[in-house]
Amino acid sequence: MANFAKSQVPQFSVDVYQNEYLPEGGREVNAIVTVTSTGGGTSGGAPLMGASASPSSVPGQAADAAVVIMVDCSGSMDYPPTKMRNARDATAAAIDSLRDGVAFAVVAGTHVATEVYPGDGKLAIADRRTRARAKEELRRLTAGGGTAIGTWLRLADRLLATSEGTIRHGILLTDGRNEHESPEDLRASLEASSGRFTCDARGVGTDWEVKEVTGIASALLGTADIVANPAELAVDFTSMMVNAMSKGVADVALRLWTPVGVQIKYVKQVAPTVEELTGRRTEAGPRAGDYPTGSWGDESRDYHVCVQVPEAGIGQEMLAARVSLIIPAVDGGAPQVLSQGLVRAVWTDDMVASTSMNPQVAHYTGQAELAQVIQQGLDARKSGDFDGATAKLGRAVQLAAASGNEDTAKLLSKVVDVVDVATGTVRLKAKVAEADEMTLETRSTKTVRVKK
Structure with missing residues (x-):
C-alpha cells in the first residue's frame, strides 16, 4: 500500500510578467500571472519556477480530504469482459493510495447511482480495515444498465457534503456516452456541484464522448484524459489519487480588483492547461471579482489577464489591476489574502518599448x-x-x-x-x-x- 504523510499547508507567491508600456492611445494591457505554491506537497516534487514576490503562508493545519470514486458499471463495461476487471483493479489501487484518516466512498454508476461502500449514506475513514472492506465490495461490481452521469455526480456531492474536510474530490470513470439523461440534466448536476468539489474525469476505451468528459472536468476544476487501454487504468487511478492526496488548501480564488474606468476583457488559466475563467467570476465588492482555481498542493500555474484601460497621455501611468490570491471568508470572517501582484500601465512615446511583446x-x-x-x-x-x-x-x-x-x-x-x-x-x-x-x-x- 502506498503510504503518504498528511499534506502540508503550502506557501503562495504571485509574480506578474508584462510589458507595461503603451503607445499614445493604447488601451489593452496583458499580463501573465504566475501563482506558485510550495511546501504543500507530500512527495517533494521537482522545484517550481522561482518567485520574486515574498511568499505568504496559510496559517493553521493542512486541510482534511474526502474522496468519492465513481466507477462506470453500465452494460458496455462488459465489452470486453476484462474492462470491468481492470476498472475494479484500478479502483482498488486508488483505495490503496488513500492516506489514513481520509474520508472516502465508492459509487457504482449506471442509469442510476448506487453506493458500493460504505453504503450507509456517509463516508468511511481510510485505515487498513476500511480499505480491505472496500476492496472486498469491489469484487461484487458487475456491468449492466445505462449511463446517467449526472446522477453519479449528485450522489457524490451528497456523500462529500457529509464530510467536515475542506478538500473534497471526485474521481470519475466512464466508457460510454451519457445516453440515459438529457444534456440539460447533466449540466444542472454540474452547476449544482460546481464549487462544492473538484473532479478528475477519465474516459476508458474509445466509445465515450470527449466533450462530455472534458466538460465535466472543466466545470469541476479537475483534469480530463483518455485511457485507451483499460489495462493502464490502475496506473492512472493511482496517479490521480496521489495528486488528490497532495492538496493542502481548497477553494482558492484569484481576485481581480480594477480601478474606475478599467474593464476586464478576459481571465484564463494558460498552464498547465488552457481553461477559460472569465464567465466564472463572482462579485467580491466594489470593482472586484473572484475567479475559482480549486485546490492547491505543491505546484505552479499561469493565468492570462487582459484588461482595457482608459486613454491617457504620454508620461502618465496607472495601476491597471491588482491580483490577489485569496481564500474566501469562513463563518462571517474576512477573506484571507495569500499573496498579491500588480498590473501596471505606462504610456510612452518610445516605440521600441511600447511595441515589444513580453x-x-x-x-x-x-x-x-x-x-x-x-x-x-x-x-x-x-x-x-x-x-x-x-x-x-x-x-x-x-x-x-x-x-x-x-x-x-x-x-x-x-x-x-x-x-x-x-x-x-x-x-x-x-x-x-x-x-x-x-x-x-x-x-x-x-x-x-x-x-x-
Whole structure:
C-alpha cells in the first residue's frame, strides 16, 4: 500500500510578467500571472519556477480530504469482459493510495447511482480495515444498465457534503456516452456541484464522448484524459489519487480588483492547461471579482489577464489591476489574502518599448491559439470540411513546433502527415486510429511553460 504523510499547508507567491508600456492611445494591457505554491506537497516534487514576490503562508493545519470514486458499471463495461476487471483493479489501487484518516466512498454508476461502500449514506475513514472492506465490495461490481452521469455526480456531492474536510474530490470513470439523461440534466448536476468539489474525469476505451468528459472536468476544476487501454487504468487511478492526496488548501480564488474606468476583457488559466475563467467570476465588492482555481498542493500555474484601460497621455501611468490570491471568508470572517501582484500601465512615446511583446504573454497567446485550432481542425475533419481541417491542423503543427510543445506535436503527427513544419503545411492522414484522434482532442488544452 502506498503510504503518504498528511499534506502540508503550502506557501503562495504571485509574480506578474508584462510589458507595461503603451503607445499614445493604447488601451489593452496583458499580463501573465504566475501563482506558485510550495511546501504543500507530500512527495517533494521537482522545484517550481522561482518567485520574486515574498511568499505568504496559510496559517493553521493542512486541510482534511474526502474522496468519492465513481466507477462506470453500465452494460458496455462488459465489452470486453476484462474492462470491468481492470476498472475494479484500478479502483482498488486508488483505495490503496488513500492516506489514513481520509474520508472516502465508492459509487457504482449506471442509469442510476448506487453506493458500493460504505453504503450507509456517509463516508468511511481510510485505515487498513476500511480499505480491505472496500476492496472486498469491489469484487461484487458487475456491468449492466445505462449511463446517467449526472446522477453519479449528485450522489457524490451528497456523500462529500457529509464530510467536515475542506478538500473534497471526485474521481470519475466512464466508457460510454451519457445516453440515459438529457444534456440539460447533466449540466444542472454540474452547476449544482460546481464549487462544492473538484473532479478528475477519465474516459476508458474509445466509445465515450470527449466533450462530455472534458466538460465535466472543466466545470469541476479537475483534469480530463483518455485511457485507451483499460489495462493502464490502475496506473492512472493511482496517479490521480496521489495528486488528490497532495492538496493542502481548497477553494482558492484569484481576485481581480480594477480601478474606475478599467474593464476586464478576459481571465484564463494558460498552464498547465488552457481553461477559460472569465464567465466564472463572482462579485467580491466594489470593482472586484473572484475567479475559482480549486485546490492547491505543491505546484505552479499561469493565468492570462487582459484588461482595457482608459486613454491617457504620454508620461502618465496607472495601476491597471491588482491580483490577489485569496481564500474566501469562513463563518462571517474576512477573506484571507495569500499573496498579491500588480498590473501596471505606462504610456510612452518610445516605440521600441511600447511595441515589444513580453515573452510570457507571447508564448501563452500562442498556446491558447494552439488549443483552439486543434479543436477547430478536428471538428472540421469530423464534419467533412477537409480543407478547413488541413488549414487549422497545419497551423497547430506550426504553433506546437514554435513553442516547443513536443507532446502535442507527436499527437498531431498521428493525425496529419507533416510536409513543412515552418509553414504549417500538412496532409490529412487517410486513416487515423480513433484512439489517436480522441487523445489529441482530449489533450489539446495541455500547454508547456515558457522556456527559461
